[in-house]
Amino acid sequence: MSNFAFSSLSDVLNMDGHGVYVWAVFSLFLITISTSFYIFNLLIKKYQKRVK
Amino acid sequence: MNRLYPWLLYISLFIYLFAIIWGLLFTPKDFVQGHSYRIIYFHVPASFVAQSLYAAMAISSAVFLIWRVKLAAYLARSIAPIGAMVTFIALVSGSIWGIPTWGTWWEWDARITSTLILFIMYLGLISLHNSFNNFDKADKLLAYLAIIGFIQIPIIKKSVDWWSSLHQPASITISDKPSIDPSMLYPLFMSMIGFAGLVACLVILSSKVQIYIREKNKSWVKDHV
Numbered sequence: 001m002s003n004f005a006f007s008s009l010s011d012v013l014n015m016d017g018h019g020v021y022v023w024a025v026f027s028l029f030l031i032t033i034s035t036s037f038y039i040f041n042l043l044i045k046k047y048q049k050r051v052k
Numbered sequence: 053m054n055r056l057y058p059w060l061l062y063i064s065l066f067i068y069l070f071a072i073i074w075g076l077l078f079t080p081k082d083f084v085q086g087h088s089y090r091i092i093y094f095h096v097p098a099s100f101v102a103q104s105l106y107a108a109m110a111i112s113s114a115v116f117l118i119w120r121v122k123l124a125a126y127l128a129r130s131i132a133p134i135g136a137m138v139t140f141i142a143l144v145s146g147s148i149w150g151i152p153t154w155g156t157w158w159e160w161d162a163r164i165t166s167t168l169i170l171f172i173m174y175l176g177l178i179s180l181h182n183s184f185n186n187f188d189k190a191d192k193l194l195a196y197l198a199i200i201g202f203i204q205i206p207i208i209k210k211s212v213d214w215w216s217s218l219h220q221p222a223s224i225t226i227s228d229k230p231s232i233d234p235s236m237l238y239p240l241f242m243s244m245i246g247f248a249g250l251v252a253c254l255v256i257l258s259s260k261v262q263i264y265i266r267e268k269n270k271s272w273v274k275d276h277v
Contacts, residue, residue: 005080012077015087021152022076022087025094025145032141033250036134040257047264051277 057256064249071242079236088152089236095149096240097247098142102170103205105135105251109177110202113195125191126266128198129181130258134251136174143167154218162211163219170208173201187266 006012013019075093082089109131116124146164147157158164177194184190212221230237267273 004078006077015090016081018086018088018090018152021148022090025091025148026072026076028144028148029094029098029141032137033254036137036254037257040254040261043261044257044264047261047268048277051264051268051273 057253060249060256061253064246064253066246067242068246068250071239071246075236075239075243079239080233082236085153088149091145091149092236092240093243095142095145097244098138098145099167100244101248101251102135102139102142102167103208104248105131105138105255106170106174106198106202106205109135109198110205113198116191117195117199122266125195126262127255127259128194129191130255130262132174132178132181132194134254134258136171136178137254138251139167139171139174143171150218159218161218162215163208163217166204166208166211170204173204177201 006015013023015022072093076090079090081087109128112124112127112131115121116128143164146167150159151157177197180197181190181194184193209222211217212219232240264273264277
């Protein structure tokens with residue numbers, strides 16, 4: 001593994017002006033994947049109740 | 053499957069988080085693209101999995117049509133919404149990456165347009181299946197169309213070679229040495245493996261939903277629940 005690529009937390013967030021794009025994609029990923037898991041678990045519970 | 057699921061989920065989550073932290077914070081800045089290249093750790097796994105899911109859907113459709121395995125039809129139907137979601141991530145992450153790299157969020161370029169068609173195909177297959185009350189007919193039609201639509205996958209793959217494109221050629225190919233530096237490549241491989249594992253978990257959950265919908269009156273499902 002290489003060295004830490006940034007010198008401060010604000011550097012990590014800013015990424016030389018590209019942070020807005022990188023963190024927007026990160027947020028999109030996080031929201032979409034976690035929502036999908038949540039929805040499918042909810043659907044499973046719903047249909048399990050119907051089967052019972 | 054119930055025993056396998058938590059293992060697959062936690063191992064995939066660990067691999068993916070490790071890869072993301074490595075890729076976002078510990079890989080060097082790209083000489084040409086600067087830090088925006090870090091979107092690769094989201095965009096490439098999503099694009100790779102979106103196409104792989106379609107291939108998996110076409111294979112399970114073929115298994116259903118040839119050997120009449122009902123579970124294969126359930127699997128094909130289960131893959132469609134996950135495929136649509138992953139293709140959506142690939143399209144949106146690519147568009148966001150396009151702003152700092154190409155100066156535009158959208159271009160009617162061969163790779164982007166063919167990926168958009170893949171997204172529409174996933175949505176079309178879901179809508180088509182939902183429009184039938186008879187599951188047998190819906191499964192057969194979905195299977196035939198999924199197999200016919202498979203032609204789209206090599207077109208997406210080769211689009212950057214066949215047509216002049218804003219999209220860069222593939223950085224990783226089977227025949228050639230990767231054009232990407234190893235310090236960036238290893239976390240990329242890890243992110244692809246971790247993301248594929250997470251998506252496999254979603255397919256397992258989606259398949260469970262299909263089984264509960266279709267087999268709700270069967271005794272083995274009641275016993276299982």
